[in-house]
Amino acid sequence: MKKSYRIKANKEFQHVFKHGKSFANRQLVLYYIKKPEQTHFRIGLSVGKKIGNAVTRNRIKRYLREAFHELEAGVEPGYDIVIIARQPTKRMNYHEMKKSLIHLLSKEKLLSKK
Template sequence: MEKKYRIKKNEEFQAVFRNGESFANRQFVVYFLKKPNQDYFRLGLSVSKKIGNAVTRNRVKRYVREAFHQIDEEIRNSYDYVIIARKPTSNMDFHEVKSSLIHVMKRSKLLKTSRG
């Protein structure tokens, strides 16, 4: 994932938390903030030490990034997204992570294919 598509700075995370909206399921919390002057989406990841050791946390982050990469055509642009992984993600494989992310993104109407 290219640098311009990432959220890394604490101020950017805080802006999404303070001004954005959120949706959640058992595995993930998705915070999102509309950025009208931005023609692509940016992604920030938060995986707590409660999830597991560094190997587990990095695996979860890799899975989430790859899932976003695979569904990036369906994701609405002009948004900043912050994904917070919850405890159950530590035992999930890639396909479970991807389907869980798609589920929470559809619930929040952030996919172009979602109706509602």
């Protein structure tokens, strides 16, 4: 994932939390906000320390980044998206996590049907 596709600054995360919309399932929470001036989507990932040690948290983030990489063509451009992992993600494999992410994105119409 290119650096221009990532949200890194705390200020940007807070902006999405305060002004964006949210949707959740058991595994993930999705916050998003429309940014019409952007030509592509940007993602921010958050995995709290309660979920596990650094190895577990990094694995979850790796799975989510890879899932976004595979879905890149189908994700609507012009959005800032923040994904927060919940407790059940530490026991999930890549395919389960991707399925959960697709569920969230399609429910909120952020995934086009290409």
